[in-house]
Amino acid sequence: MNGELHREKLCHFLATIWRSDTPIHTIDEQTSLIDAGLIDSLAILQIITFLESEFKIDFFSTDTDPTQLDSVAAILDLIKRYAA
Template identity: 45%
Template sequence: MSREENRKKLLEFLESIRRPDVFLESVADREDLVASGLIDSLSVLQIVTFLEQEFGFDFAAMGTDPGRLRSVESILSLIEEPRA
């Protein structure tokens, strides 16, 4: 999948879990999703589940730094990294 296709899939998911009073369009790709108010801290768990189901991540085995899930840009970079 291309970066743009991954971005579209991620943005569609974020749109489904965002807080109703904050719009996805108002948050830059490098902006912290929680600090911006787009999602709350519990939504990060939903992002983990989404990445496991859609992209085959195994976070239990990977031991990924939660900071890598802070922004659209950092999540896309994680998706693009080669995995064993």
């Protein structure tokens, strides 16, 4: 699976848990989604569940702190490093 497909899947998912009317494509990939108020702690858990099921990422075997999943770029980097 290529990076663009990963981005599309991730953005589609994020749009379902977004706490804003702001279109996801208008957000810079480096923007902290937490600081911008676009996601909350429950959304972080939903993101982890999505990454585990969609990309087979095992968070128990990675050194990832869930709070590091606060931007689209950070999540895409995690997918690139750990996706099965």
